Amino acid sequence: MTHLLHRAIHAKLPVAVRGEGIRLFDAEGKAYIDASGGAAVSCLGHTHLDVLAALHAQLDRMAYAHTGFFTTEAAERLADRLVADAPDGLDHVYLVSGGSEAVEAALKMARQYFVEKGEPQRRHIIARRQSYHGNTLGALAAGGNEWRRAQFRPLLVETHHIDPCFAYRLQQAGESDADYAARAAAQLEAKILDLGSDQVIAFVAETVVGATAGAVPPVADYLKRVRAICDKYGVLLILDEVMCGMGRTGTLHACEQDGVIPDLMTIAKGLGGGYQPVGAVLLSSAIFRAFAEGSGFFQHGHTYMGHPMAAAAGLAVQDVIRRDGLLENVVSMGDYLERCLVERLGNHHHVGDIRGRGLFRAVELVADRTTKSPFDPGLKLNARIKKEAMARGLMVYPMGGTIDGQRGDHVLLAPPFILGREDVDQIVERLGDAVDAAIASLTEDARMQNRGTPP
Ligand SMILES: Cc1ncc(COP(=O)(O)O)c(C=O)c1O
Numbered sequence: 001m002t003h004l005l006h007r008a009i010h011a012k013l014p015v016a017v018r019g020e021g022i023r024l025f026d027a028e029g030k031a032y033i034d035a036s037g038g039a040a041v042s043c044l045g046h047t048h049l050d051v052l053a054a055l056h057a058q059l060d061r062m063a064y065a066h067t068g069f070f071t072t073e074a075a076e077r078l079a080d081r082l083v084a085d086a087p088d089g090l091d092h093v094y095l096v097s098g099g100s101e102a103v104e105a106a107l108k109m110a111r112q113y114f115v116e117k118g119e120p121q122r123r124h125i126i127a128r129r130q131s132y133h134g135n136t137l138g139a140l141a142a143g144g145n146e147w148r149r150a151q152f153r154p155l156l157v158e159t160h161h162i163d164p165c166f167a168y169r170l171q172q173a174g175e176s177d178a179d180y181a182a183r184a185a186a187q188l189e190a191k192i193l194d195l196g197s198d199q200v201i202a203f204v205a206e207t208v209v210g211a212t213a214g215a216v217p218p219v220a221d222y223l224k225r226v227r228a229i230c231d232k233y234g235v236l237l238i239l240d241e242v243m244c245g246m247g248r249t250g251t252l253h254a255c256e257q258d259g260v261i262p263d264l265m266t267i268a269k270g271l272g273g274g275y276q277p278v279g280a281v282l283l284s285s286a287i288f289r290a291f292a293e294g295s296g297f298f299q300h301g302h303t304y305m306g307h308p309m310a311a312a313a314g315l316a317v318q319d320v321i322r323r324d325g326l327l328e329n330v331v332s333m334g335d336y337l338e339r340c341l342v343e344r345l346g347n348h349h350h351v352g353d354i355r356g357r358g359l360f361r362a363v364e365l366v367a368d369r370t371t372k373s374p375f376d377p378g379l380k381l382n383a384r385i386k387k388e389a390m391a392r393g394l395m396v397y398p399m400g401g402t403i404d405g406q407r408g409d410h411v412l413l414a415p416p417f418i419l420g421r422e423d424v425d426q427i428v429e430r431l432g433d434a435v436d437a438a439i440a441s442l443t444e445d446a447r448m449q450n451r452g453t454p455p
Contacts, residue, residue, distance in 0.1 A: 019047045022035075023046070032395050035414075035415045037274070040243045041270065041274040042416055054315065054316030057312070059309065072311065091288065094281040095305055095310070096268075097277045097302065098279045099268035100139045107138050108138075110264060110287075119234075126161070126200060127142045127205065128144050128165075129162070131213075137155055141157045141159045142204050143212075145401065167180065170184070188203055189232075202238050206239070206240045210244055241266060246318075247330055249359075250331040254357070264283050273317040276307070278310035329417055329419075338356070338361060340425065344428050345435065360413075364410045374402070374407045375409055381438060381439070382399055383398070386398045387438075388435075393430065397413070398412070399412065411435070413431075
């Protein structure tokens, strides 16, 4: 009997009692390799002593001071650090408590920017299908996952969606990467012109799509083209790096690999590595100046924004990543993980695609490799894989609706940056076995059903 409203009311969850390195342990003493960092959160694994020490020290000094009354050393130092490491021109930070809050703040910042600038007619947000930006109403409206949006649609602000840049699903046979990137980006220009070239506030995109489509990186110069289109029409570019940022893809910010700098960037998850709930918006000097020289404030705020404990955790996590050269490990272990996945699953009858960057990888499952047709969503293959993986002591992040919010299954991997080759070997071995077992269970279920059907 529980009084918690759990995510899934009828699910029977093990009780997590302890973490150590890349593993979590349940109350029965069973160990789970955390190959997804929960939901791409635990970049340093669990119970990292340096982070714990920083948190203890902050707690001993002061747990909380409201940002309406004070600034704090922890928040100032984290902001200094984030700006020092940010792409050129992103020179201010707004600290919040998670990804959805960061996206909400970025959307409102973008709108207020145009009000400050004397362009209050700009009111449209453009985003992409098969993206996820959070579950609060503004972020959910920006997100393009039909399943997540459907029942809340009457409450969502109007947001316009274009196709994602999703090579495996949307690049045509024979189409070059460059041509596909141009075609995908052209949808943005068409949408801006359709809505009115002076009516659009911002285009929002995950640099590498995470939860809803499974580690989908942009193709060729897609993001550069998007940047140029935004500039042409004075539209702000918001890159949501809540999941793919802070080192997950091998560079601190995923967009570094695409040579693109957004006007606003949202980060969370790996920022605090799960040691505290923390997120942030990095904003450009132009946006900051518009506020500073205009109304003098950003009309927003939360009770826990800039929380000293959250800031101390973020700073400690980022310090460890830098001190221990962990981004290099993300690159080398990411390459190794990809090689192992290809070796184990590359020729699997039901694996259509293996993709991603750094330690952000996904495997897309298909019923038929040639036609890329998905499994029947009713079979819940992704949930079966999760169950089989958990039974084998492996946490991965499988999801359905990869193609359109309904159809398609993928498994996302986002292990801690501290893992080594043997850890990767174990992850891939257990994942391979879980995929095989889940698919075998489909056949077994079908056989049992046929047996039960009267002749
Ligand atoms: C890209 C992206 N943006 C925003 C969010 C929302 O973050 P949170 O769950 O911390 O509110 C997520 C969460 O998965 C995400 O992946």
